[in-house]
Amino acid sequence: MHSAVLPNGKVIGAASYDEQIHGLQINCMDSACGAPVIFIKGKTDMAPHFKTSGHGDSVHKEKCGFARQLSFQETVSKVGEYQASIADNGVRQIAIRLNLNDVDPDYEKQVIERDVKEKEEPKELDEKMLKDKPDTPASISSLKTIKKLFTTVGPDILAGILLHVKGRKIPVSDxxxxxxxxxxxxxxxxxxxxxxxxxxxxxxxxxxxxxxxxxxxxxxxxxxxxxxxxxxxxxxxxxxxxxxxxxxxxxxxxxxxxxxxxxxxxxxxxxxxxxxxxx
Ligand SMILES: [Zn+2]
Missing domain, CATH: 2.40.50.140 (Nucleic acid-binding proteins)
Incomplete structure (x- = not known):
């Protein structure tokens, strides 16, 4: 998991966690859980994150969104639950362009013309981009990507996604x-x-x-x-x-x-x- 809750109730992202400042008492952010978690430093191939140790109380409770792999529907519900605390605590949010023009059969002609002019299309969002820092703009251009994200990426990361649509940024859970x-x-x-x-x-x-x-x-x-x-x-x-x-x-x-x-x-x-x- 990439976010955890501090004793004062604040949610902190793993990328900004500092043991000296925040202390060692960190817990699972799911309000149905609150199990103690430990911080794992990032490596070149792995982003910093929090996890349960598996010892003593440090095990996610049954209703926790991190206890097991959730179904699509369960993830949608947990993302909705976490979204407010992610936004209120200033945890990193990621803006993703939503562009589903390609699914629209009435749009085809314009797409062909545009492909020639604009080669720099944003990359389709994937799991890896969300875990690392997405430095290239990413987009979602199919329902497959939505399904894939909601069945492979943790609910706390998804709760920080804002979709850029019609000139506005909307939390994906909305x-x-x-x-x-x-x-x-x-x-x-x-x-x-x-x-x-x-x-x-x-x-x-x-x-x-x-x-x-x-x-x-x-x-x-x-x-x-x-x-x-x-x-x-x-x-x-x-x-x-x-x-x-x-x-x-x-x-x-x-x-x-x-x-x-x-x-x-x-x-x-x-x-x-x-x-x-x-x-
Ligand atoms: Zn938990």
């Missing part, structure tokens, strides 16, 4: 939501005009002549559907059985659908296979 949370936030006016990453389990696929709907499981609050319009059908080749019952991550803008009176539904328009990643 942009990845379960469909039920996103639906509630949208109807309560608590979402922004930025793209979101929505995860959940597909319950049903409905294919009409001009539009297809992929429904997440119904909740007490209403429906959440992914919508694909006819002109994008050729770019979306998943069959019903590829989708139904699967946990997926989808990307797009949230939209209210109040077409049916008395029923609040939310939807997200997607245009191709690349707008979905299986979790």
């Amino acid at each position: 942009m990845i939501r379960h469909h039920e949370q996103a639906h509630t936030a949208l109807w309560e006016g608590e979402t922004e005009d930025i793209p979101y990453f929505i995860h959940g389990k597909v319950e049903r696929v409905t294919r009409r002549g001009k539009v297809w709907f992929i429904n997440f499981s119904k909740t007490d609050n209403g429906y959440f559907s992914l919508v694909i319009f006819e002109r994008h059908f050729p770019h979306f080749t998943y069959k019903d059985e590829d989708l139904i019952g699967k946990e997926i991550l989808a990307y797009g803008y949230l939209r209210k659908n109040d077409f049916k009176e008395g029923q609040q539904s939310s939807e997200m328009i997607i245009k191709s296979n690349k707008y979905i990643e299986f979790l």
Whole structure:
């Protein structure tokens, strides 16, 4: 882990930890844990970090985000939990450019023109860049990268990521939501005009002549559907059985659908296979 908590409650990043200043009493930053941890100095191939010693109390508790490898969904939840303490304590935050133009089939022509002019595209973010100091600008240009990060990188590091999108820097945990949370936030006016990453389990696929709907499981609050319009059908080749019952991550803008009176539904328009990643 790359952050730990000091006796005064402050969270400290391993890169700025100094035994002389901060003392030896350092603990796991997860509020469900607090196990004593030790500091490990950095080497050329390894960033400084904190770890439990495995002796006595120095073992992560069961509910701790560092106790074991977390699933995608568990990581999203822990990143949300840690995000505020990382930001409030001035622990290193990393701004990453989010550029998903390449997933958009309507964007293709411009990409080809731009490739010739601009060879210096930011590198796709990977695990190594986050652990070392990213001196080259990095970007996220696919849902695969999001999935990979959230299944390989520690939740404390992820909690320090700010995504640069539409001229703003947004904590990554604010942009990845379960469909039920996103639906509630949208109807309560608590979402922004930025793209979101929505995860959940597909319950049903409905294919009409001009539009297809992929429904997440119904909740007490209403429906959440992914919508694909006819002109994008050729770019979306998943069959019903590829989708139904699967946990997926989808990307797009949230939209209210109040077409049916008395029923609040939310939807997200997607245009191709690349707008979905299986979790
Ligand atoms: Zn712990």
